[in-house]
Amino acid sequence: MKVSKDSKLKDIYSKPVGKDIIDKLSMQLGVSPKLLLNPVTGNLRLSFIERLSGKKSVRNFMTDFLEMVNSEPGVPFHGKSEIHEKWWKEAVFYQIYPSSFCDSDGDGEGDLKGILSKLDILKDLGVDALWLNPVYDSPWDDNGYDIRDYRKIHEKFGTMEDMGKLINEVHKRDMRIIMDLVVNHTSDEHEWFKKALSDKDSPYRDYYFIRPGKEGKEPNNWKSFFSGPAWKKVGEDEYAMHIFSEKQMDLNWDNEAVRKEVTDIVRFWMDKGVDGFRLDVINFISKKPGLPDGNETIGELINYTGLEHYYYGPNLHRYLRELKEKAFDPYGGFAVGETPGVGIEAGKLLTQEGRGELDLIFGFDHLETPGHTRMEDYVYDINYLKDYFIRLEEGMSGKDWISIFTDNHDNPRMISKIDHTGLYSDKLSKVILTMLLTLKGTPFIFQGQETGRKNADFKDIGDIRDIESLNLYKELTGKGKSSEEAFRVILSGTRDHARIPIAWNESENGGFTEGQPWIKQSMDYKDNNVEKQMKDPYSVWNWTKNLINLRKQDKTLIYGDVVFHNKDKKNWFSYERISGNSKYLIEMNLSNKMMRRPLNIPLDRIILSSEKNPERNIFRPYEVRISDLGQK
Ligand code: TEU
Numbered sequence: 001m002k003v004s005k006d007s008k009l010k011d012i013y014s015k016p017v018g019k020d021i022i023d024k025l026s027m028q029l030g031v032s033p034k035l036l037l038n039p040v041t042g043n044l045r046l047s048f049i050e051r052l053s054g055k056k057s058v059r060n061f062m063t064d065f066l067e068m069v070n071s072e073p074g075v076p077f078h079g080k081s082e083i084h085e086k087w088w089k090e091a092v093f094y095q096i097y098p099s100s101f102c103d104s105d106g107d108g109e110g111d112l113k114g115i116l117s118k119l120d121i122l123k124d125l126g127v128d129a130l131w132l133n134p135v136y137d138s139p140w141d142d143n144g145y146d147i148r149d150y151r152k153i154h155e156k157f158g159t160m161e162d163m164g165k166l167i168n169e170v171h172k173r174d175m176r177i178i179m180d181l182v183v184n185h186t187s188d189e190h191e192w193f194k195k196a197l198s199d200k201d202s203p204y205r206d207y208y209f210i211r212p213g214k215e216g217k218e219p220n221n222w223k224s225f226f227s228g229p230a231w232k233k234v235g236e237d238e239y240a241m242h243i244f245s246e247k248q249m250d251l252n253w254d255n256e257a258v259r260k261e262v263t264d265i266v267r268f269w270m271d272k273g274v275d276g277f278r279l280d281v282i283n284f285i286s287k288k289p290g291l292p293d294g295n296e297t298i299g300e301l302i303n304y305t306g307l308e309h310y311y312y313g314p315n316l317h318r319y320l321r322e323l324k325e326k327a328f329d330p331y332g333g334f335a336v337g338e339t340p341g342v343g344i345e346a347g348k349l350l351t352q353e354g355r356g357e358l359d360l361i362f363g364f365d366h367l368e369t370p371g372h373t374r375m376e377d378y379v380y381d382i383n384y385l386k387d388y389f390i391r392l393e394e395g396m397s398g399k400d401w402i403s404i405f406t407d408n409h410d411n412p413r414m415i416s417k418i419d420h421t422g423l424y425s426d427k428l429s430k431v432i433l434t435m436l437l438t439l440k441g442t443p444f445i446f447q448g449q450e451t452g453r454k455n456a457d458f459k460d461i462g463d464i465r466d467i468e469s470l471n472l473y474k475e476l477t478g479k480g481k482s483s484e485e486a487f488r489v490i491l492s493g494t495r496d497h498a499r500i501p502i503a504w505n506e507s508e509n510g511g512f513t514e515g516q517p518w519i520k521q522s523m524d525y526k527d528n529n530v531e532k533q534m535k536d537p538y539s540v541w542n543w544t545k546n547l548i549n550l551r552k553q554d555k556t557l558i559y560g561d562v563v564f565h566n567k568d569k570k571n572w573f574s575y576e577r578i579s580g581n582s583k584y585l586i587e588m589n590l591s592n593k594m595m596r597r598p599l600n601i602p603l604d605r606i607i608l609s610s611e612k613n614p615e616r617n618i619f620r621p622y623e624v625r626i627s628d629l630g631q632k
Contacts, residue, residue, distance in 0.1 A: 020343025027370035081398030103513035126548030222306030276334030286313025
């Protein structure tokens with residue numbers, strides 16, 4: 001049944017997209033959805049709320065909001081169901097940012113041979129699967145997310161032969177490897193786009209969104225993620241769409257030929273032996289027909305005008321099913337979709353077993369405390385992370401599986417968002433890694449997390465490389481901010497924090513390169529490097545290794561039930577993982593203060609502790625313990 005302005009708030013909440021949006025709004029407002037849905041407010045009709053506000057912007061918003069809610073007729077499965085075992089549910093994934101992993105030839109940038117030389121160390125850590133950020137031929141406008149040739153390795157990383165060797169060596173070690181599939185857009189230097197522009201009759205024109213302007217302006221009001229409009233002028237009164245940089249042209253997935261090309265690209269790499277893909281902004285591929293203007297109110301709220309017309313577009317499910325069936329299924333390939341903006345319920349509709357779309361998604365609702373954005377200087381509340389994970393886990397049916405991560409190449413380090421002093425970064429790293437490796441779901445560790453790397457110590461805009469930051473800096477200074485003020489904004493949220501080189505040892509630049517690194521190494525390399533940490537039994541590295549080992553002992557930490565304790569106790573996070581007679585208790589102090597332990601569990605049950613001499617009833621700042629409560 002469709003919802004309308006006569007529907008009650010609670011009816012809207014019963015719809016997947018409605019629930020996700022109301023949950024998000026209630027988080028922004030800092031109220032619990034329960035409060036919005038109590039018997040009084042839950043029975044309010046939208047038309048009433050609209051009249052109450054009397055604002056045109058609210059009326060406008062309601063219409064588009066209802067359309068979004070109604071666009072998803074599906075209902076996720078919520079019942080009981082048996083979990084089917086899969087390798088990707090059991091694997092510990094490790095994300096490699098190739099530019100900053102290991103440089104074998106001294107040009108200052110990492111490469112495939114460098115990765116190859118470190119496989120044994122990753123294996124020793126316990127890593128099962130690697131995800132490589134893009135390594136394809138590209139003009140490198142957005143660090144490889146602008147692909148010029150999908151079937152060629154970028155020269156600076158090596159050759160196709162090197163890639164084949166890497167795949168082989170990964171498999172020899174009983175590990176797996178997935179690549180990044182960037183097919184919402186191509187580089188403007190891709191031959192398809194060049195042909196599209198050079199010949200008006202070219203079949204490649206319809207591979208992209210090339211449209212005449214509207215009254216001398218862009219075809220619509222959509223905004224780019226990297227500042228300015230989402231349209232680039234490509235001819236007299238002619239524009240091409242780019243949701244990201246102006247060198248990343250959006251592909252038109254409504255064109256069957258484009259979908260066929262993508263299928264062929266996936267199959268090309270599957271034939272070479274890769275085990276699957278991470279699908280870049282894959283929820284953006286279906287744009288609303290007619291490309292209507294974005295809602296101004298939504299635009300003001302989230303900054304990216306137009307998003308509602310493509311973040312969960314009309315043909316998304318269909319295109320994903322088609323891709324899976326034609327390209328992934330024949331190889332048993334694994335697919336994790338990057339899906340910014342998609343909430344928990346809609347996420348289920350993209351991943352539930354039997355729907356034939358994706359295996360996993362990366363959602364991002366937990367990466368900022370509600371009400372804040374990445375570019376703001378604020379202290380992230382780790383209790384929010386806990387609440388978010390509880391919500392995710394408790395909502396999981398046997399047909400669901402989730403990814404668990406806090407870091408990637410697009411975000412400052414989570415430990416630095418929580419602790420601006422940096423004093424607790426090693427302890428906090430252990431807390432976060434424990435969540436990743438003991439909650440139910442597939443963990444994705446981002447390179448450097450295993451040694452507790454912090455945000456980078458950039459000094460000025462000259463240290464910054466990322467296009468998003470550089471464009472924003474230009475925009476801010478253009479609007480009158482001083483260069484210091486603008487740099488402060490960049491420093492809070494730049495993606496470059498995560499993109500600095502790995503520290504392998506104490507030598508110059510952390511042993512990452514013998515040359516000049518493409519982006520500055522940070523001073524924490526002196527302590528937070530692999531070599532040093534491998535020798536210290538209490539290092540973050542060894543904590544990670546021990547946790548992974550524990551996961552491998554029996555499958556309780558993978559498939560076992562999760563039962564949370566003392567959920568409402570602030571700064572405290574504890575849960576059990578249970579399967580048959582096997583039972584683990586995980587406890588953490590989420591604060592930098594001493595805390596009394598709510599559960600009275602004997603010390604002799606502890607199998608992993610972040611402190612050398614834990615006290616039975618006291619938890620020190622950010623202390624973590626795992627106890628074995630199983631019947632032996
Ligand atoms: O990111 C998509 C995305 O929406 C964000 O995480 C993005 O980096 C940020 O919100 C921009 O404001 C993916 C890739 O992970 C990212 O590195 C690419 O730049 C982007 O797609 C475009 O391909």
